[in-house]
Amino acid sequence: MTMDELDDTLAELRKPTSREAYLRAFGALLHSGDTAAVCEALDDYQHEEALTRFGGSNPLEPFADLLERLSASWPVEDAHASTRRARTGMTGGRQLSRHDGISDKRTSHSSSASSRPGCRSSLETSPTRRGACRAAGRACANFGVPGRHNGRKGGGTMLNTWLTSRFDLDLPLVGAPMAGVSDGRLAGAVSAAGGLGMFGVPPAASASWIEEQSAVAAASGRPYGVGLMAWAVPDNPAQLDAVIAARPNLVSISFGSYAEYLEPLRQAGITVTTQVGTTDEARAAEQAGVDVIVARGAEGGGHGRNDVATLPLLQSVLDAVSIPVLAAGGIATARGLAAVLAAGAQGAWVGTAFLGCVETTVSEPAKERILAAGEDDTAYGRVFDVAQRLAWPVEYGGRALRNAFFDRWAGREQELAADEDARAEMEAARRAGDFDTAYVYAGQAVGMVSRGRTAADVVADFAAAENLLRR
Numbered sequence: 001m002t003m004d005e006l007d008d009t010l011a012e013l014r015k016p017t018s019r020e021a022y023l024r025a026f027g028a029l030l031h032s033g034d035t036a037a038v039c040e041a042l043d044d045y046q047h048e049e050a051l052t053r054f055g056g057s058n059p060l061e062p063f064a065d066l067l068e069r070l071s072a073s074w075p076v077e078d079a080h081a082s083t084r085r086a087r088t089g090m091t092g093g094r095q096l097s098r099h100d101g102i103s104d105k106r107t108s109h110s111s112s113a114s115s116r117p118g119c120r121s122s123l124e125t126s127p128t129r130r131g132a133c134r135a136a137g138r139a140c141a142n143f144g145v146p147g148r149h150n151g152r153k154g155g156g157t158m159l160n161t162w163l164t165s166r167f168d169l170d171l172p173l174v175g176a177p178m179a180g181v182s183d184g185r186l187a188g189a190v191s192a193a194g195g196l197g198m199f200g201v202p203p204a205a206s207a208s209w210i211e212e213q214s215a216v217a218a219a220s221g222r223p224y225g226v227g228l229m230a231w232a233v234p235d236n237p238a239q240l241d242a243v244i245a246a247r248p249n250l251v252s253i254s255f256g257s258y259a260e261y262l263e264p265l266r267q268a269g270i271t272v273t274t275q276v277g278t279t280d281e282a283r284a285a286e287q288a289g290v291d292v293i294v295a296r297g298a299e300g301g302g303h304g305r306n307d308v309a310t311l312p313l314l315q316s317v318l319d320a321v322s323i324p325v326l327a328a329g330g331i332a333t334a335r336g337l338a339a340v341l342a343a344g345a346q347g348a349w350v351g352t353a354f355l356g357c358v359e360t361t362v363s364e365p366a367k368e369r370i371l372a373a374g375e376d377d378t379a380y381g382r383v384f385d386v387a388q389r390l391a392w393p394v395e396y397g398g399r400a401l402r403n404a405f406f407d408r409w410a411g412r413e414q415e416l417a418a419d420e421d422a423r424a425e426m427e428a429a430r431r432a433g434d435f436d437t438a439y440v441y442a443g444q445a446v447g448m449v450s451r452g453r454t455a456a457d458v459v460a461d462f463a464a465a466e467n468l469l470r471r
Contacts, residue, residue: 158469162292162324163196163347166271167223167249170194172347173337173462174326175354175455177201177227177252178302178441182351184216186359189455191222195462196250197455198225203232203390207242214246223249230256230274231393244268252294255303255396259288266291275328275349277305277396282317282325293321294349297329298380301352301443303398304329306380311343318344332445334464341469348462352443357455365433366440367452373401375447383409384439386416387426398441405429405437 012025163172175182175190179200190197199213210226217224226248233240233253240261243251251265254275265272266289275294276282282293295317297310308316310329317325327340328349337348355362355370362370379402385392387409392398400406405426409416416422429437442449 158466159341159463161341161346163326167196169196169223171337171459171462171465172341173459174198174225174250174347174349176302176328176349176351177225178351178354179203179205179227179229181355181360181362181441183361184213184219186354186357186361186455187213187217187224188220188222189357189359190354190459191217191224192220193456193459195459196223196225198227198250198252200227201229201232201239201243203229203236205236205239207238210239210242211246214243214248217248218246225250225252227252227254228261230254230258230261231391232256233261240264244270254294256393262289273326275304276317277313278307279313279316279320281305282321286321286323290323292324292326292346293317294326294328295345296349297327299330299399299444300328301355301378301399301446302441303392303396305395306397306399311339314340314343314345330443330445332443332448334462334468336445337462338465338468341465350462352445353449353458354455355442355446356449356452357458358452359455362440363433366435369401369435369440370442370446371450371452373442373446373449375444377401378442378444378446379406379410381406381410382413383416384426386413387422389417389423398439399443401435401440401442401446403436403439406439 009025159171161172163169163174171194173190173195175187175195175197177187177198177200179202182197182199184199187197187199197217199217201210214224214226217226226243226246228239228243228251230253233256244264247268248270250271250273252273252275253261253265258274262272271291272289273292273294274285274288274290275296276285277296277298282295285293295310295314296304297313298304298306298308299310310327310331313329314325314327324346325344326347326349327343327345328351331337331340331348331350332353340348354360356367360367378399380397380399382392382394382397383406384398384400387405409422425437429435432438
């Protein structure tokens, strides 16, 4: 494309006379390969105006494939800093998260940028333009535009996100690392079914146990992850060493001081995340250097904060950070996955939905309680941790099925901490499988877990989110 042709193309984009003219001009610009000009167009021209004029449809839809391919060669460092104007313009009025276009590529931008005076320097220094370029490409891929597909079974374009692209998944779904519930078998089953399975490391677990479970999880040949409790690592540093040696694709290190562990994990080529329960925690996690944040709402089972519900937390975190965000807490069906994807999450972090699976380590008596539980049968607190003398930070209580022991001690945790008979009662109940006293951690979505299933069945059902998002 000559300079005169480029100027004519940009002029048409500034004031498009018709949808066809707009499509023709933008297509010519993309095919020219002039990355600086594309960035300039995406940033400087009012796509909102075009959207309004052309009936609200996204004028960039036909170019999803090309945008995805071109964006892979553009700089990443500040790509997430795209402006609200650019994000809105790319999605028909629906705001993109700032991280929608982040790529792992570190290649420099095209040398063609230097063909336009001033464009090279502005591209290098303007995170807005870089972000707009990437936001456009990812927007098309993420929200139902015919575009990039990862080539694996299932997983239509509306389910393609940063998560699926990063780990080559069928679905933007992570099986949460539930210590005492998910070992390598469940993690491997979730991964083999097209999600990303994880296993949780109990506080006293040995390095050899981690090695064994990692081998089981990796046997499917698909990506998997491991969850560590940050508060437990100082007393058992071999856990971190074992995880690094195993090289899982994703590591979650949460609930306590985790910042010092991020660099060793990332140096090993491992993607790192942490679970947050407030927007302030999310900001701190981004500052610390995690690759992706899990916004975990109070509905979630197991441990975490009880401060904010999933949807309010997710919305706030998406506006506050510039890195990918996964949603956790109360997501048990395709409807929940569709909801958080529509809000801007890059995927769902799901635990309770897998509690009825045959691949868990849950005992049959505990599983019977899970399958019989209703949505209002959980309770949140520190009773079970105090009874076991576990060193969980006080801000991270746990959500579990309510039982007689919990009701007896809720609000009397200080007294419980000094009661050795109660501690002995808990230990005996755990050994005997007496769940009137022993705990079964589960989230508020437990009412939707009504029958025993395989992990593959659960993962497959989440694929219906594709059709829900197309409505």
